Every structure is written in C-alpha cells, then in structure tokens.
Amino acid sequence: MPDDVKLTREFQVVGHRKVRPDGVDKVTGRAKYGADLILPGMLYGKVLRSPHAHAIIKKIDVSKALKLPGVKAIVTRDDFPDQPKSKPPYGPRIADLWDTTRVIMAREKALFEGHPVAAVAATSESIAKQALKLIKVDYQVLPHVIDPIEAMKPDAPILHEDQFTLGVEPAPTKPSNVFRVMKAAKGDTAIGFGEADVVVEREFKTQAVHQGYIEPHACVANASEDGSVDVWMSTQGHFVARNQLAALLGMSVGKIRFISSEIGGGFGGKIPMYGEPLAVRLSQKAHRPVKMVMSRDEVFRATGPTAGATIRIKIGARKDGRITAAEAELFYQAGAFKGAEIAAAIGCMYSQYDLENVSIVGYDIVSNRPRIAAYRAPGVPMAAFGVESVLNEIADKLGIDTVDLRLKNAAKQGTVNVQGLRYGPIGFIEMLERVKEHPHYKAPLGKNQGRGFATGFWMHAGGLSCASINVQDDGTVTLIEGNPDIGGSRASMCAMAAEELGIPYEKVTTLIADTSSLGFTFLTAGSRTTYATGMAVVEATRNAIKVCCERAAAIWGVTAEQVKWEQGFAKPASANVGDFAPLSLSELAKKAPMMGGPIAGHAEINATGQGPAIGAHLVDVEVDPETGFVKPLRFTVFQDVGRAISPDYVEGQMQGGAVQGIGWALNEEYIYNDKGQLVNAGFLDYRIPVASDVPMIDTVMIEEPNPNHPYGVRGVGETPIVPPQAAVANAVENAIGRRLNELPLSPPKILKALSERPVARAAE
C-alpha cells in the first residue's frame, strides 16, 4: 500500500469502540446460523457412523432403510467418485482430495470411530434416525492404534498400505504410519551444546483437544433441476468449500453457490467440510433441499480436534542466560489422514528468539482418530508448551529472572530464524519491557500461589481477498466482502471504509457475499481477515474515492488530480485550483446516475507481507495442596496488535484465546477406551472452561502499527492461544515446586506430583 500517511493522523472511526452492525440481530435471536435455515420441502439428513476405530467395510445394505416410509434418499461411498492423490509436499490449500473424499465418507475402510459410512435424508429427524438403524454394514474389524508413538512402532497396525514415509533417506520400502519427517536446522547444535553451562532436556506430552465451538456443524443443500447447487453452510471459508465441493463431486465451480450463514465459532475447525458433500448428493438424489446438522457427540467424534503431541526439547545456555543451542523433536498425531501441523511448529516454536544453533525434526503421524483440523495457531501451542517450560527451568537453574532470560535472547530486527527468515522491526524486546513494568509482574503472591510467564510467536496470514463497495444514491455505502464474520470483523470493515470515506460508521453496511457475487476470498482463518480483507476493503474504498474525485473534477471543470478527498468531501487540492464549495459524498452520489453511472470501487488482491504476531502471558494460580485443584487467579495478556481497528474485539480475541489455553492446560483432552472409542464426546466430560473457572482477563494491547497495512493492522486472533499452556504450567510449578510435563495438568496428576520430591532450584 503506497499511501500510509494516515498512520499518523487522528482517526474518527478506526480505533473507536463501536457497536457491531450485526449485533442487534445477534442479541435478539434474529441472526441466522447454520441450523436456522428452513426451506419448503426440506428433508433432514443424518449420518451413520462406524462404531469401530479400524475396520474393512465389506458390504453396506441400505435396502431395508430405503423402504422405511419418509426416507427419500441414501448415499454411501458409491455415490462419490474416487480421487487421485496429490503430490507432496502439500500446501495448506490443497488438502489431498484422495484423503478428503475419505474423510467425508469412508471407502475401503473405516479409519476412526465416528467415520461416516452412509447418510440418509428423510422427512423428519426421527425417521432419518430410525432409518440409520436399518442400514446393515458388514465390517471386518482390524487392530487399531490411537497413540502416535505406538503408531510409529514396527508392529503397529498400518492405516494406509501405500503410505511410505517422506523425508527419510533412503526411501523406505515398507509402509508406515509416519507420513513425513520434516527437518529444519541452523548453525551446529553440537558446537552450541559444547558451549553451554547448563543443558536441559525434557519430554512433554499433550493430548488432542477440540476447538469446542458452541455451534455444531450445519448446512442446507439445495440441488436444482438445472444441475446447479446452492449450499448454506456454517463455515470459515465458503469460497474454499465451494472449490473443494466441485472437485469432490466432479462439478464445475460455476454451478455451485455457497452462502455463508452466521457462524457460531470455528477457531480453525470450520475450515473443512463434513456433511456438505453428503447433503448435496442427498439433495440431488431426493430432488429436495436437505438439512444436515451434527449433534455435539458427532462434533467430538468426527470433526477435527488438533493434534496431541509428544515433544522433546533440549536447550543449552551459558551462565549469563544466553542460549547456545536448541533442539526439538516433534511427534504429532494427524488423525486418520496426514496433515499434522509440524511445518507451522517448526516455523514458530523458537522464532521469537535470536538463536545461532537450532535443529528441529517433526513427524506427521497417522492413527485411528478423526483427521485433525486447524485450531488457532495450529501446531504451535504444543511446541511452545515445551520450549517455554524448559526456558522457565533454565531461568530457575541459572537464577535469572524469567523475563530477563527472554530479553537476553529476544529476536530483533535482522535476526534470522531457523527457516532463514530475516526479520524487519519486531517489537519483542519492547513487549518484554512492558511485562516487567506491569504491576502484575511484581504483585505479591499468597500461600500455595504461583506465577507463570510464557511467550508465543505466530505468523499471521495474508492471501486472496476481494471487496466491492457501492455508494448509494443517498450517500450511504454498501460494502461487500467474502469472509464469514466470526468475531465482529464486519464492524472493522465498516470502520475502515467509513474512515477512508470520512463518513459516519453507521452509514456503511457490510455484507458477506455468496460465492457467486464476489471474487475468491480465502478463509476467515490465520488471523488474516482484518489484515488481508481489510486491505482489500481499503483499496476498494480508495478506488471509489477516486471516482468521487473524478466526478467532482468534472463538476468543477478541473482535472481529477486537482481534487482531494478530505473528511467526506471532495475539495480543491490547493488554493490555485479555484474556489469551489466542497462536495459531500451524498451530493456526489445523488448526481452520479446522470454523470456516467453509480459510484463504486472494487479490489481483488493477494495480501502479502504477512508477519510475526507475538504475545506474552502472565498468570497467577492457586493450587489446593490436598486435592491438586488449580484455580487461575489473575491473567494478563500482552500482545503487539499493530493497530486495533475495533479495540473491543481485539481484546476479545486476546481474552478468548487465553481462556481456551487455560482449558487446554488444565482439563481438556480426548480420552479413548481400549476399543479406540472416544469416551468423553460431550461437554460434560470434555471440560472446556466455564465462567466460574476463570478470572477477568486483563489485556495490554501494544500498538506498533504494521507498515504493511494501510491502518497498521496485525493479525491478532491466533497468537493468544500459544503462550497460556506453558504460562499456566510454569505457574503451577512455581506454586508447588514440582514440574509437570504432561497436559492436561489434571488434579490427579498434580496430587501425584505433590507426593514426589520438589525440584531443586539454583535461585534458592
């Protein structure tokens, strides 16, 4: 973006706390989410799922179910064409179609408990449910494997007979559950460890955790008789879903229109499609609209949690706290299909530090679990849990303040990370100084209380975004963009457009386009929406302003260059241009139909310049020494947010991420029985934090405007989930004098640790 002068002026709208435009509908129950659409003649779809973790599907007999009155269509694997495998390495946008078609409907084998095997559309939910019981599936049950470390063993049951580990030399001849081994290195860690005065090596374990959005997946598919299809879907990216559906069903993209409903939370988990292709095929077969809504049980069993992981961390440091070498081995579970986010972990886990010698190896491992989906800074929190825990231990061993240890090693402008990326300005040192100045850092602690600190690094994304802006006859403005609004992004889009135009925020209405009304817009994910789509919105608005200036120039008989746009008015660019009364947006809009047509602007961009997004968390906890219960008492989140367009919603991202992290640290986990079945597939026993579990979450927004964005925006959504696991674990360690390296830090584990000897500390 060339025109960055605005970074210094005082904003009228941007940065102010405005009520979101979609808010009233959401507090009155009017907003329509995935499950809220009802169409005439609509059928209800339900999915039959495998009770087995690993089984060959020998035969599926739907004849009885089809005869049940009210059943209008049934689909199985036979209703979906098989897909080719794509070539490695797989970028984020090309989920392998061979995998994806098997995620939505099992083909040769059921690969996890809850794997779809058939789907029914019927005139009522109860009939559809009844029909599922009449489908006979002949399974040949196979041995299964749940734990990724077990899945790596030579005698483990193999999920995919044609999967040979990538990234090892020589190329293996036996199939493996390890899809790939990924490496990154810088310098020489052997030399680095040789220079170290203290070396700490620890193994950490985390469990699979679910995004836990409150709205289950839901869609309505309506196939028309002309071969086109409309899909209403709760999704983080309807353009991506449309393209994927076209590929899965062998349809042309132009025949498919996706409309994004309001979305009840996603956190990465609503990027993939699950029921949509099934609903579309059912609708095609039944010639009626079909609604598919998952139950909570299905959400837990069959949609992506994020990877559980085993992580080995080894860090060496000199007496003065300078790190001399850092290594990591990452064993990540991908679920039944490849795709564990080891690349992101490798790229981020040590990246806020200026390290000379680093070596990281990551393993992407399949096992009989649902395929993982992205979850907020996917892949990074588990690795950060290990790194930040070990740094805490090193600080203790060396008797150095834990923030000072980070300061000693903080990345700065010019630092090169393990992937070779050289940083521009990066405000990590400034953030650490802010932490030290904060009253929370020095506040006294009571008995059985402890304080923990951790930092986190994430790269927010850019990518494809489109926006279109229409100035209406009366001077109001309709802005059209393509990102489903999960957390108030429409408010930020309105704010940026209003700021550019110099008109009140209330005069701008933002709509989310369907996939046929706007160019391809990438996901609401990767902390990219306000950054990338915001950029498109600003560019589209500036294009409309250009038209406004041209119209004013025509009215005044001057050139467009002689007109400037200021606070909602076209004005002569200088006194030399002439003495013309400023023309407002509404005056220009009113004249527009007679001056060549309506005023509009649009932009289709690939937002680049994605950059680091760093955060630091400080937490106090109290541990009940007799029960191991951990109560978070105080929590402060520090984050470089670039510039907060909607400060309320930036704070909300920081608070929400921190609390998800608390849940991850203390209670959340997938628990399987010996048959490979999930035993806690509900909110009763998959324990996300409730209101009484957590304190207020204080936020410190550090606003160092991002030079790559016209308003200085930095993506903020994901970073806040990176530090809390380690911060909480460090606080627990500080409170009880024992270190726990396995998440969740459940009371039984803590009570057990309390019966063991406390760790020795150099500082004491």
Added chain:
Amino acid sequence: MARHHITTTVNGDIREVLVETTQSLLDVLRNELLLTGTKEGCGTGDCGACSVMLDGRLVCSCLVLGVEADGKEIDTIEGMAQGEELHPLQRNFLEHAALQCGICTPGFLIAARALLEKNPSPTETEVRFWLAGNLCRCTGYDKIVRAVMATAKELRETTHA
C-alpha cells in the same frame, strides 16, 4: 409416530402445535414454531445455549419434552426486547462487546435476566457461578460478566431514581 396436540403460550402468544413424543421443547420451538433464536449447542443440558423460561423458571429447553409444554408459559429470546426497545441486558451486551460469534448469546441473555430478577445486586462471583451452565468459547467470559454487572448497576440506579 404418534403426535400430541399441545397448547402453549410462547412470548405471550397462544400457540397450538402437534409434537412427537420424543421431540424436545427445543425441537418444537425451532422446527415446529420456527423460533430459531433459541440454539442447540449440545442437546444434553451442558451448554445452556437453549435456555428458556418455563413458567418463570430458567431451564434448558433441550431437557424438556415438547409435550410437557402443554399449558405452560414459555419465554424465549424472541420475546426479550419490547418492540424497538432492547432489554438493558441486550443493549449492554452490544455496548460491552459481550459476544463474538453470538451463538451462545441468546442463552446467556435469558439466563442473565433470570439472575437479575432473582438477585439485583450479584457479585462477580455470583454472576460467574449462575452463568456457569452457559458455555462461551469465544470471549473468555470477561466481557459477558462485565455486561451483566453493568446492567445490574444500571437497573439498580433506575429503580432507585
């Protein structure tokens, strides 16, 4: 499947509807009466998204059979605003940015109103424990609790004025 004819008062309107025995009140509200403001997050009483008032008492509508609503009065989110005027809780939820995705919001509002009717001066702890049955995954609860506290204060001041 046998159906039962029930007559129930929803947000002051008398409604007659045929319900299946196994249909929950939530299903009846959403699918039969087309009142989709009440949400399903779990269907097992663990998330509170389906909170409604049943004869003046806060319940999860997923844990009530539709047939049990016969002769009862039900209040849902659709009846919370009075015409153009939002309930102070609704207004404060907006002003305090107490929602992100908004799927849990109707349940929180119904539950919070029930709290303030019972206890006009709740402490932060009381608010948190009363609302513990309403799950929110986006906000970390901070702004929700603040919005409820602010509403309580506002209502106390209006009553005393």
Added chain:
Amino acid sequence: MEDIRYEAPATVAAAVKLLAGAKGTAKVLAGGTDLLVQMRSDIVVPSLIVDIKKIADTGTIKKEKGGWRIGASVPCAVLGEQAALVRDWPGVVEAAELIGSTQVQGRATLAGNLCNASPAADSVPALIAAGATVAIAGPKGKRTAKAEEIAVGPGRTSLQKGEFVVSVFLPPRPKRASDAYLRFIPRTEMDIAVVGCGIALVLDKKGLIEDARVSLGAVAPTPLLVKEAAKAIVGTSLDAQALEALAAAASAACRPIDDKRGTKEFRIKVAGVLARRAAETAYERARAK
C-alpha cells in the same frame, strides 16, 4: 416403528397402574434431566413415559412432623428458595444446588437424582447423611425406604416393577445440628463428582459430637454410608486427631474405579480430604445454631 407412549396421570394410583401394566421399559418422568439425555443417546428406549408432575403433592414441599416432605417433582432450584428448609438442611440444599447448571436445577429433582442411581449423584450422599427416607408407591401399596437403600448398583435401583418414588422425607432437626456436602470436580461447576461427601452432625451442649452420619459418593458402585467414619468423630469436638481418624476411615471405605474422571488413588485420598472439610463445615454450622 415402535411408538413411545406418553402419559401424565393425575393420581398416584393411576401412575402405578400405568407403570405396573407397561410392556417393555417404562420410565418415570419428573425433571427429565437424566431421562432425556439417555433417550437421546439411545441408552434408554422406553415404551412408556409416565410424567408424574400432574400428580397433586409431587410438586410441593411441606413441613411434616417437624421434618420436610419434598415431592418427587420439586425442582432442586426450589429448595434453596425455602429459607426454613435451608436452615434445617443446608447440606442437602447445597448438594441439590450442585446438580448440573442453574438451568438443570430448574428441572432436576432429588427423587430423580436418587432413582437415576448414579454412584456420583450429588444429592444422594447428602440425603443418606441426612437420614432421609423416601415414600414409594407401588402395586402392593405404599412403603418407605431409606435413601441408602434405593441404589443397588450403577443405574440400578431396588424399586420393583410398578413402583415409583412419590416424595423424599428429611427428618426433623434437634438443636445444635447441621449438615454439609462437598464434592470434588476438576472445574468449579458443571461436572460429575469425582468424589462427594455428605456429613450430618448433632452436637451436645458442650460441643461434642453426639451423632454423626457420613456418606461418600463416586467411590463405590453406590453411594456409601460410612459408619466407621462417623464413629471416628462421635464423642469428639472434631479436634485434629478426630479429623485425621475421620479422613482415614473415609479413605479406607472407598472401593473406587479408575475412569475418565479420576484415578482410584486420587479418589481414595480426596475422599479423606473432603470428609475432613465437610465435617468442619457441618460442625461450624451446628455450633452456630
């Protein structure tokens, strides 16, 4: 397809007749907070649902012979609204107010909590400690049972075909008597007890414990009445030694399992901790009266 019959009789006799004559599984519906969840997941597929809320008296709380008669369909949320009941049985009320959420308490009942026969039911150890009895109606007429006699195993009760619980009775309280219930869960709310402990105490004029009942939940297939634990504190002023003996007796009585909610070792240890803490609370409450 199989139809589920729903009936809402107006009298106890009519309910008994329906239940006794049912083919297949007949379920009593009071609050429904367990039944609806079980039906949804096909754990229970009833052929008959008998809603008892239209039976007069199942919905009321009455003072009876100095004690409290609580109808089988009285929601837990109502208990805390009765100040006199809370004064007499604070432990029972606090247990009832721990069942699920505020919303769940708007429906869930003490009788339902008992008859669901979960080893971890929150109100049951409190009821057992309280010496509560239940009034049961059945084809052979009315009978009374002790709270601890209802559950015979996880999900199984001693109720015979055609029988249902009409009310729960909490006995009258002498002076200097009180009770307490504590449970351990990994969160602060919304969980099933990993361990639960109800204790009811009566003190003499000197402040020594004259009578005690101790009950533990979630540490055995059914909630336990632990007489040894009570014995450990009777005659004491709940001094440190008595508390230790109580904790040891409580832990010794546990026969828990490892499951997704906690380990055996954890449950045994925490049972002792909770017994101690609940006793202290009950003792303080009793002394204040």
Added chain:
Amino acid sequence: MARVVLTGEARRFTGDVDQLEIDAKNVMQLFRQLGQKFPELGAVLEDGFAVAIDGEIYEDSLLQPIKPDSEVVLIPKISGG
C-alpha cells in the same frame, strides 16, 4: 543476482546446495530457474512454498519483483486456524 537461501524442506530437493545465486526479476522467473536446476523442487514450488524476499513473506505471488541484491528464502506454506 539474487541470493537464494535453501533451508529445511527445500533442502530435501537440493542435496547439499544450501545457497545459490539466481538472476530473476520476479518470483515466476525464480521458480522457473530453480525448477530447471532441481526438477523435483520445481514440481512443488508453486503449491508448497512461499518466499521471503528481504524478510517480507510473499505467498502465491509469482509477479512479485526481486531486486538484484535481494535475499530470497523458500519457506513451506503454513495455514492458520
């Protein structure tokens, strides 16, 4: 000539080569030339890699100019949640 740095994943396709000089005016030319030297890498560049040019990351940006003295690093694409 821009200096191209190959680390981690990219090195799987380039053997011992961890740096090379390439005369490319934009990313498309860079990818083309890398593909000529390392055909296996060339096959996956567009789908699998982003580039960092002098510390700024560009994904799917074939037309992004590269200056003669630029440092270009190949980085595996990652996606967010």
